[in-house]
Amino acid sequence: MATSRQADLGIAKGLILDSLVVVDSTEVTRILASTASSIPSTAQKCRLAVDLIGLPVGARPNYLYPVFQFDARRHKIHDVVRHANRRLYVDADPYGAASWWLTASDMLDGNSPLEDLESGQLTEIAVDNLIDHARHGM
Numbered sequence: 001m002a003t004s005r006q007a008d009l010g011i012a013k014g015l016i017l018d019s020l021v022v023v024d025s026t027e028v029t030r031i032l033a034s035t036a037s038s039i040p041s042t043a044q045k046c047r048l049a050v051d052l053i054g055l056p057v058g059a060r061p062n063y064l065y066p067v068f069q070f071d072a073r074r075h076k077i078h079d080v081v082r083h084a085n086r087r088l089y090v091d092a093d094p095y096g097a098a099s100w101w102l103t104a105s106d107m108l109d110g111n112s113p114l115e116d117l118e119s120g121q122l123t124e125i126a127v128d129n130l131i132d133h134a135r136h137g138m
Helices: 001-018 025-032 039-048 079-088 094-102 113-118 124-136
Strands: 055-057 062-066
Touching: 001 094, 025 039, 025 062, 039 062, 039 113, 055 094, 055 113, 079 094, 079 113, 094 113, 113 124
Parallel strands: none
Antiparallel strands: 055 062
């Protein structure tokens, strides 16, 4: 039973990774135009600050970062993404948080938070309402 659950989790993680465009820590540093001397430190610092979803891959693990989190033109993390990631406790369950971004909601007229982010419609109030609804079943 436990190996079946592990296999199911592996499949779910693979589906999430397949649904998102992701980059490694080197690319995170490039996007954020960091001057950090240690390339992984920029991504790791943001991940540990619970600003970014870092999806662990492999036994080591290495981390992959969904691209939607970045405003590449301004070299920063989208403010609403940072807000949502902190409310989602992405450090405790990065794949669960990534799944939240991909899941359609009636509260967003059938869109996912990611779709509303990409269309410029996602607000911190909408994020709070979605997360509070999920946690409290309102």
